[in-house]
Amino acid sequence: MDAATPIVELKQITKRFPGIVANDSISLKLHKGEIHALLGENGAGKSTLMNILFGLYQPEEGTIEVDGKTVAIDSPNKAIELGIGMVHQHFKLVQPFTVTENIVLGSEPRKGVKLDYKTASAEVKRLSEQYGLQVNPDAKIQDISVGMQQRVEIIKTLYRGADILIFDEPTAVLTPQEINELMDIMKRLVAEGKSIILITHKLKEIMHISDTVTIIRRGKVIDTVKTSETTPSELAEKMVGRSVSFKVDKAPARPGKVVLDVKDLTSKSKDGISVLDGLSLQVKAGEILGIAGVDGNGQSELIEALTGLRKVDGGAVSLLGQNITNLTPRKISEAGVSHIPEDRHKHGLVLDFSMSENMVLETYYQSPYNKNGFLNYEAIHEQAKNLIERFDVRTPSIQTKARSLSGGNQQKAIIAREIDKNPDLLIAAQPTRGLDVGAIEFVQQQLIAQRDQGKAVLLISFELDEIMNVSDRIAVIYEGQIVGEVLPEQTNDQELGLMMAGSTVKKGAQHG
Structure with a gap:
């Protein structure tokens, strides 16, 4: 193979699902030692295309060449044999197992019939050091951070001999620090002769790390460009088909009365560690209070405490003067709280329910959706149609199962349902996680409209x-x-970053 031959070439790949052409004659070349970004809106067909390359789906038309030879990739095992590895957006790890056990799962080195753990662990350590991954081979998955779990997924592909790595939205779940570390790891992989396809919709990352970008819109390739010859706004426009504003337009807030009042909230984890330690804050009508922090500083526990998913040990939560501390999620919802959860799969949707059922998850027992103890499907479908139209949720039909929608459309569906409840307080946790610029703009506008x-x-x-x-x-x-508390116009990333890392509060900032 000469140097000009791509290490992977996809030729005119077409993939159809009922009611949708996910990939419409897509062609793409990956060269050795290159980071090739695949950019597109949620549901544009990026993951589908990579699932085809990894053997999880079969295309209806088109061919795949690896090292200049046409190959049939009919399973992930076949992809692995060809040196292709995939780091999925939702990790596929066994929580109680150790790092090493997860990495060798399915291709365990054996001594006789027993797992040769020592050899496996040594190999994991070697790979970890070679690529600067710094993973402890003996730690249990459930005890390590999300960023570390992702590194385990990376080593899993390297352990199986991958030279071509596909990263599917790898930064969706990482903190800013972890994102920088991941970028360094990718550069190191490429320096060691690997080639990477990066699925993402984060323009900043593309500009920072990729060599080439292919933009996909609604299943078709719009363009392939050298990263050094383009700009973020050019890419955004190609991706969503219109110009996108990166600045959020909003009038100054006009805060009214206190809606949410949290006083000295305390809560301990199962092992007695304080996860909420005397936390106080207030949110007024007509304002957006943003909570900034590094992952793992009590954000999730605060949301759980406010929405009834976690018992608090001390302190009080009141909504418009009414005490809602430790009420059930349903009672809190009825009191006037809507919640866009941080994990849309775990707490936002029932993935095997239809879209129309998901739209009434919190109200199905109320009129008009319930008639004498029976579900009134006519009213439920009517509601779903209305919300799906109003919030531009792209779904083949209201009967489609939630799991078959793209992440962005799942998120829009949750937002539609929560805003439609007309709450006094809207809690939005990671509302744009994993969304593309077009969808982010939409979600942020919805939050401001609520304000x-x-x-x-x-x-x-x-x-x-x-x-x-x-x-x-x-x-x-x-x-x-x-x-500490600051006003956005009076602070910057550096100062916020320092406060997030626990350095002292700036002078003049009041507590809660």
Whole structure:
């Protein structure tokens, strides 16, 4: 094979699902030692295309060449044989197993009939050091951070001899620090002769790390360009088919009365560690309070405490003066709280229910959806149609199962349902995680529209840009406490980053 031959070439790949052409005659070349980004909106067909390359789906038309030879990749095992590995967006790890056990699963080195753990562990350590992954081979998956779990997925592919690595939205679940570390790891992989296809819709990352970008829109290739010869706004326009504003347009907030009042909230984990440690904050009608913090400082526990998913040990939560501490999720929802959960699969949707059933998950027992103890499907379908249209949720039909929608459309569906409840308080946890620029713009506009209608909005996000852009006030959370409050126009990433890392509160900032 000469140097000009691509290491992987996809030729005119077409894949259809009922009611949709996911990939429409897509061609793409990956060269050795290159990071090739695949950019597109949610549901544009990026993951489908890579699932074909990894043998999880079969195309109806088109061919795949590896090293200049046509191959049939009819299973992931075949892909692995050809040196192709995939790091999935939702990790496929066994929680109680150790790092090493997960990495060798299915291709275990044996001594006789027994697993040769020592050899396996040594190989994991070697790979970890060679690529600067710094993973402890003997740690249990359930005890390590999300960023570390992702590194385990990377080593899993390397252990199986992958030279071509597919990363599917790898930064969707990482903190800013972990994202930088991952970028360094990718550069190191390429320096060691690997080639990478990176599925993402984060323009900043593409500009920072990729050599080439292929833009897909609604299943078709729009363009392939050298990263050095393009700009973020050019890419955004090609991706969504219109110009996208990266600045959030909003009038100054006009805060009214206190809607949410949290006083000295404390909660301990199962092993007695304080996850909420005397946390206090207030959110007023007509404002967005953004919570900034590094993952794991009590954000999830705060959301769970406010929505009834976690018992608190001390302190009080009140909504418009009414005490809602430790009420059930249903009672809290009825009191006027809507919740866009951080994990849309776990807490946002029932993936095997239809879209129309998902739209009434919290209201199905109320009129008009319930008639004398029976579900009134006519009213439910009517509601679903209305919301899907209003919020531009792209789904083949209202009967489609939630799991077959793209992440962005799943998220829009949840937002539609939560906003439609007309809450006094909207809690938005990581509302744009894993979404493309077009969908992010839409979600942020919805949050601001809620604020402008006099709702109180509590925004929890790891995206600093989002916190700075969307919030009217920013509260910084560190080790289960609010350690300071700043106004977005009077701070910057550096200062927020320092506060998030626990350095002292800036002068003049009040507590809660």
